[in-house]
Amino acid sequence: MRYITFVLALCGFYALLSGQFHNTFLMAVGAGCIALIVFLSARMALVDEESYPGNGVILRALFYAPYLVWQVILSNIDVLKRALSPALPVAPRMVEIPYSTRTAFGTVTFANSITLTPGTVTVEVGEDTMLIHALTAEAAEGVKDGSMEAQVKRLEGTK
Amino acid sequence: MEWNELVTAAFLALGCIFSLGGSIGLLRFPDFYARLHAAGKTDSLAQALILLGLIFVSPNWGVSFRLVIITLLLLFTAPTATHAITKAARLDGLRHWQKGGSDE
Numbered sequence: 001m002r003y004i005t006f007v008l009a010l011c012g013f014y015a016l017l018s019g020q021f022h023n024t025f026l027m028a029v030g031a032g033c034i035a036l037i038v039f040l041s042a043r044m045a046l047v048d049e050e051s052y053p054g055n056g057v058i059l060r061a062l063f064y065a066p067y068l069v070w071q072v073i074l075s076n077i078d079v080l081k082r083a084l085s086p087a088l089p090v091a092p093r094m095v096e097i098p099y100s101t102r103t104a105f106g107t108v109t110f111a112n113s114i115t116l117t118p119g120t121v122t123v124e125v126g127e128d129t130m131l132i133h134a135l136t137a138e139a140a141e142g143v144k145d146g147s148m149e150a151q152v153k154r155l156e157g158t159k
Numbered sequence: 160m161e162w163n164e165l166v167t168a169a170f171l172a173l174g175c176i177f178s179l180g181g182s183i184g185l186l187r188f189p190d191f192y193a194r195l196h197a198a199g200k201t202d203s204l205a206q207a208l209i210l211l212g213l214i215f216v217s218p219n220w221g222v223s224f225r226l227v228i229i230t231l232l233l234l235f236t237a238p239t240a241t242h243a244i245t246k247a248a249r250l251d252g253l254r255h256w257q258k259g260g261s262d263e
Binding site: 121 | 184189192197201203224238239241249
């Protein structure tokens with residue numbers, strides 16, 4: 001099942017990037033390349049749960065993306081305001097927060113999302129806690145309240 | 160000017176404002192970690208705004224598609240890179256700046 005999606009994705013990617021539908025030779029070369037890539041990936045066991053978590057995730061990601069984009073915009077406005085404010089209102093701190101995402105994909109998404117949210121950067125990902133560098137106390141509280149973790153878990157499909 | 164050029168100009172201007180703000184933050188913030196907030200975050204939005212803005216003046220759909228792919232790639236890699244840099248600093252034992260001195 002994963003391999004079908006993988007092949008389809010590669011075909012679509014090649015077709016859209018090359019755009020040479022009328023050129024039979026280039027299309028044949030593309031098919032050859034895709035076959036080789038799939039063969040090598042299979043030999044290296046790259047197509048697994050970690051690299052491709054399933055079709056459901058792609059659908060749910062469509063709902064997660066707007067939320068994340070909004071967070072990115074908020075976080076940029078936040079940085080801009082702090083950088084331009086004469087008083088430079090920052091009080092950096094390190095906080096440890098627990099996390100409970102179950103899949104590697106979910107954990108990576110959560111860590112990256114924290115980096116993109118206002119005032120926080122993920123420094124270290126441990127066994128069951130993450131070390132966060134927060135610009136302000138409010139930013140640290142914002143991650144602790146768990147609303148983003150709930151969003152990521154919905155994306156994962158474990159909630 | 161055509162309407163699409165105006166849209167592109169607006170996107171590019173916004174991208175530049177965020178990029179400039181990030182650079183100012185990079186200079187003004189107190190320590191390495193705080194500076195990465197400024198650099199890492201504004202980067203991702205500024206590049207997205209600039210690349211997506213260019214879609215409105217791209218000559219055909221192939222170019223637009225490539226611009227979207229590049230934007231997505233950078234949106235995935237930017238926070239990962241920020242994390243890699245902070246983690247390297249952390250492993251190297253760099254302490255973070257705190258108001259009124261470090262208590263770590």
